[in-house]
Amino acid sequence: MNSLDLNGKSGIVTGGASGIGFGITQRMLASGAKVAIWDRSVENMNRAEEELNAGDSIRTVQVELTDPSDVKKAADETNEAFGSIEFLVNCAGIAGTNAKVWELEPEQWTSVIDVNLNGVFFCCNAVVPHMLKNKYGRIVNIASIAGKEGNPTASHYSASKAGVIGLTKSLGKELAQEGVIVNTVTPAVIQTPILEQVEQYHIDYMLSKIPMGRFGEVNEAAAMVAWLCSDDCSFTTASVFDLSGGRATY
Numbered sequence: 001m002n003s004l005d006l007n008g009k010s011g012i013v014t015g016g017a018s019g020i021g022f023g024i025t026q027r028m029l030a031s032g033a034k035v036a037i038w039d040r041s042v043e044n045m046n047r048a049e050e051e052l053n054a055g056d057s058i059r060t061v062q063v064e065l066t067d068p069s070d071v072k073k074a075a076d077e078t079n080e081a082f083g084s085i086e087f088l089v090n091c092a093g094i095a096g097t098n099a100k101v102w103e104l105e106p107e108q109w110t111s112v113i114d115v116n117l118n119g120v121f122f123c124c125n126a127v128v129p130h131m132l133k134n135k136y137g138r139i140v141n142i143a144s145i146a147g148k149e150g151n152p153t154a155s156h157y158s159a160s161k162a163g164v165i166g167l168t169k170s171l172g173k174e175l176a177q178e179g180v181i182v183n184t185v186t187p188a189v190i191q192t193p194i195l196e197q198v199e200q201y202h203i204d205y206m207l208s209k210i211p212m213g214r215f216g217e218v219n220e221a222a223a224m225v226a227w228l229c230s231d232d233c234s235f236t237t238a239s240v241f242d243l244s245g246g247r248a249t250y
């Protein structure tokens with residue numbers, strides 16, 4: 001692992017109790033940062049906190065990301081606890097169940113959009129004002145290759161992630177002269193608990209599309225995100241970073 005200097009930086013990883021978010025949290029801590037995990041699962045956060053064993057460098061905050069008042073409260077609490085917020089990694093997300101557009105119940109559609117897209121908006125909306133006070137920030141939104149390509153039987157998920165790409169491009173431009181850098185990462189399939197929500201045929205489909213012929217790894221996503229949160233990322237904003245083993249060449 002190459003070292004990155006995140007000493008003196010504090011921030012948030014949503015969904016940090018599991019999967020990719022947990023790996024990102026580990027990597028940020030190893031680089032010297034302080035991290036507040038925002039997640040709705042207290043059980044998973046307690047397990048993550050124990051495993052990370054990072055003392056005062058780690059905080060856990062129970063947040064329901066689809067509730068804007070809950071998110072605002074968490075942002076104010078985290079800013080108060082750390083004194084400032086230098087980074088926000090919007091990683092929490094759900095896959096939803098597999099179905100074709102005409103087979104999806106409206107509630108199945110809305111629940112995925114609520115977490116994956118509205119949740120990212122609520123977090124940016126609540127955290128950016130804290131970053132603007134210090135004219136410094138790094139925001140990384142975890143989208144998906146699905147947002148670029150559109151996976152069959154995952155229209156809700158694909159549309160939510162395409163929305164995150166659009167949100168990132170707009171917000172990055174809005175903040176381009178404010179010291180706050182905003183980028184998005186579009187991973188292909190990585191083996192984490194989220195895959196329990198989808199069918200095996202869907203996992204097989206996603207894997208079959210990857211020219212490298214393998215799953216991505218949590219560490220690979222974490223390394224990219226840590227760099228995007230560092231001072232070394234200084235002239236790249238409103239951009240989309242591919243992490244798909246060659247599936248997307250744009």
Ligand SMILES: NC(=O)c1ccc[n+]([C@@H]2O[C@H](COP(=O)([O-])OP(=O)(O)OC[C@H]3O[C@@H](n4cnc5c(N)ncnc54)[C@H](O)[C@@H]3O)[C@@H](O)[C@H]2O)c1
Nearest residue numbers: 015018019020039040065091092093144189190192193194
């Ligand atoms: N694993 C993959 O194949 C893959 C590929 C591309 C993109 N992604 C994206 O990466 C991100 C992380 O996925 P993962 O694979 O680590 O999944 P995961 O299921 O392991 O972790 C997701 C975390 O988000 C939390 N969460 C979900 N909804 C929430 C809500 N409403 N409020 C608060 N917390 C909530 C969960 O409790 C969980 O801890 C997601 O946005 C996902 O869409 C994953």
